Amino acid sequence: MERISDIIESIANEKGLDIEDVKERVKRAIVNTARHVYGEHYEYDVVIDANKTLKLYQKILILSNDDERLSEDNEHFISVKDAKNIDSSVEIGDELTYELSLDNLGRTAAQTLHKELEFHIQRLVEEKIFQKYEELVGHVVFGTVVRVDEQENTFVEIDELRAVLPRKYRIKGEKFKVGDVVKAVIRKVYTDKSLGIKVELSRTSPKFLEALLAAEVPEIKDGGIIIQSSARIPGERAKIALLSVSPNIDPIGATVGTKGVRINAVSKELKNENIDVVEYSAEPVIFITRAMSPAIISSVKIDGNKAIVSLVSEQKSKAIGKSGINIRLASMLTGYEIELNEIGGSAKTSGSENSEFTRDLRSLFGED
Known part of the structure; x- marks a missing residue:
């Protein structure tokens, strides 16, 4: 196990994961493997020392000589008398540790460790992906349509996963085909036990309008103008209330743009939805x-x-x-x-x- 740090760094770099997170998952995989090889009833601990060498320990709790638990369970517990024969400095309540080795235990242990590592690293990757997209809820994403099902739900490939744009969150009258590039806002991210991470998109949400405006209007993106509230009847008309944080910024003029160029660009993406811009009070x-x-x-x-x-x-x-x-x-x-x-x-x-x-x-x- 002396090369474990190299393995951890390699996994972290390949998967784009934090080294400390990978280290914890590797430790968990090794503990589970130890349980499989040495027995489920023992307590184990994994330590990576200053020399980047991994060491596996079995832990046993030291009890008083007359503790009733000794007669019921001698795998997790040891009497203080017997423990002092191993280490004279120990006291009741301490843990006695034995270093174990997973090396040279044969193909079964190696296969078990491989499966455990694969499982825990995959879970870590999925957790990071979930966290990434959960933080993007309310933000606009781009993707390519890869499938449209019988219910006209549109499946969109976005980086590491396939998101879905349900028919009810599609602007009335618009249809997509395979190969189209779709822009939508992430509405919800959740985990399905059988299908894994699910990302739901929307083009009808007021958040989509707000995100489009933030992308089109630098003053909104930079925080000089705040979107106080918004309302939409998708594909028909919308209203948005704006608040300027500076007397030098005209919220309506900046959002509409010269000759309406900014607001028109957003309206075009929303299938020519009319957008009323008002100043909040x-x-x-x-x-x-x-x-x-x-x-x-x-x-x-x-x-x-x-x-x-x-x-x-x-x-x-x-x-x-x-x-x-x-x-x-x-x-x-x-x-x-x-x-x-x-x-x-x-x-x-x-x-x-x-x-x-x-x-x-x-x-x-x-x-x-």
């Missing part, structure tokens, strides 16, 4: 007024989680939007149930349906 009345754009609002009254928005009749259709899309997005963006109050008339558009629709949408897309 910590004052709910101001924020809701901006979120209702392009409608011009006369006043807003906050009542708990409900916002009663008053406006003239000419602005009502703009406030509601086609199929109610504008008011729904404004509600999703601000977190308020919005009720329209038409000035000069008794007509009201209840926000209860809007709120219910919003919850249904979020449930449908599985997004926060």
